[in-house]
Amino acid sequence: MTSYKLVALDLDGTTLTEDKRISDETRYWIKRAMEAGVTVIFSTGRGMQTASIYWDDLQLEVPMVMLNGAEIWKGPGQLWERHYLSRQEIRNLHKLAVDAGAWFWGYSVESLTGAREWTEEMFERDWLKFGIRHDDLPTIAKLREDAAACGNLEITRSADINMEVTRQGVSKEYGVRKVCELLGIGMHEVMAIGDHHNDMLMIQAAGWGVAMGNAEEELKRAADAVTDTNEQDGVARAIQRYVFGLEPQPLTPDKTGTYQRGDARSIT
Known part of the structure; x- marks a missing residue:
């Protein structure tokens, strides 16, 4: 295991495929990270009106950063902060x-x-x-x-x-910093993953910033690493490599259609 205690995930273009799904492999590795004691949150430009279905889908009882940091939740039904435009x-x-x-x-x-x-x-x-x-x-x-x-x-x-x-001053980075305060951890213990300009400050401030393979070039240059695309389970690959220290391996379904972890290899 690495020292990252929190993984902050953008949704569109990152955690979600182009048809707005969370793939089986990404779902699997998010749950593996949570089971290992890593807090996995969304840090998204979406509001609760369109993001809550994914929160509910993964049954996450954790803080969330919505609306590029304008709304921060301690957990489901527990609003912490809102920041309004005049x-x-x-x-x-x-x-x-x-x-x-x-x-x-x-x-x-x-x-x-x-x-x-x-x-x-x-x-x-x-x-x-x-x-x-x-x-x-x-x-x-x-x-x-x-x-x-x-x-x-x-x-x-x-x-x-x-x-x-x-x-002014409200961004995904701001939101993730507030979550870190809530959890008693530092930004150096955060891995953040995103694909576009609204992820830039968060990627730069995190201990490990990861750009998706489909990210804009400016973000790729600013990131510490580039993973695969959202269509190729880039979030799952990043969690395997940087949280668990494993060489990414695909999941394979067994005879019942249940996905099992492949023979992941430790990175030495």
Whole structure:
């Protein structure tokens, strides 16, 4: 075993396959890590509205970092922190999106709301994260610049064609640091795995930062290591290698269809 006591996992493009599943092999190694005493958490841009199904699926009774750090949970049903954008900031971001003809969405306490459902009443809600998407790369780049000029905002992205906005200083790194405080461990004891720009600060701050094989090149350069893609069980491979010190081996189903661990070899 290594010294990592916490594994922080991004969801989309990392733990999840392209069809939004957790593969059998990834599921197996997450559970193996938990059984070995390693805390495995999600650190995701998703909110509870769309992430809780995976939390429930794996039956994890652990903290979670949601909405790029804007919402932190001690465990299921145990909210710890929320960090809100101001209502004026939401109006400013909404105007930027509408003026550019861009798709937009927001996570409030009450809902995940897209452009089609947005009404004037939405400006009276408390919003934790606001997202904008535009398929034209120069346009979305300009929108990021315009949002940054407003000040007091944390601006990142989970794809080249979008931007995700939280309150300044709120990020996945912030969320994972808070979880470390809760658990009484240091960031040097964390392995973090992700695939895009909103994982950058977390990857750089962790004791061991791992970029997925399908990650953007900038993140790969910043990471300590690069694992396989999300379609090729990159999370499972990273847990085998860096938590257990094993040469990654695939799982193979037995005659009943149950997956068994292959003959993993220790790395010497």
